[in-house]
Amino acid sequence: MGSTSDKIQGQAKEVAGIVTGDEDLEAQGKADRQVGEAGEKLDEVKDRVEGIADEVKDKAADVVDKAKDMLPGK
Numbered sequence: 001m002g003s004t005s006d007k008i009q010g011q012a013k014e015v016a017g018i019v020t021g022d023e024d025l026e027a028q029g030k031a032d033r034q035v036g037e038a039g040e041k042l043d044e045v046k047d048r049v050e051g052i053a054d055e056v057k058d059k060a061a062d063v064v065d066k067a068k069d070m071l072p073g074k
Contacts, residue, residue: 003043007036 012034017026 003036003039005036006039007033010034010036 010029013032014026015029015030017023046063
């Protein structure tokens with residue numbers, strides 16, 4: 001199940017637990033919601049890290065290209 005669906009399902013269980021007075025269902029819903037929220041945060045971090053890695057790779061390629069241009073015989 002995806003992070004967003006975990007979060008939504010957790011919210012639904014949490015509300016159902018509150019409405020019915022079922023503390024176990026409410027707690028399970030909170031836990032599911034928090035798992036979903038954590039998963040969303042991890043996805044955001046992963047995307048940022050991938051973006052930074054791409055930028056570093058591009059900069060490194062630029063440095064290598066400039067170094068090659070500076071070699072004698074070019």
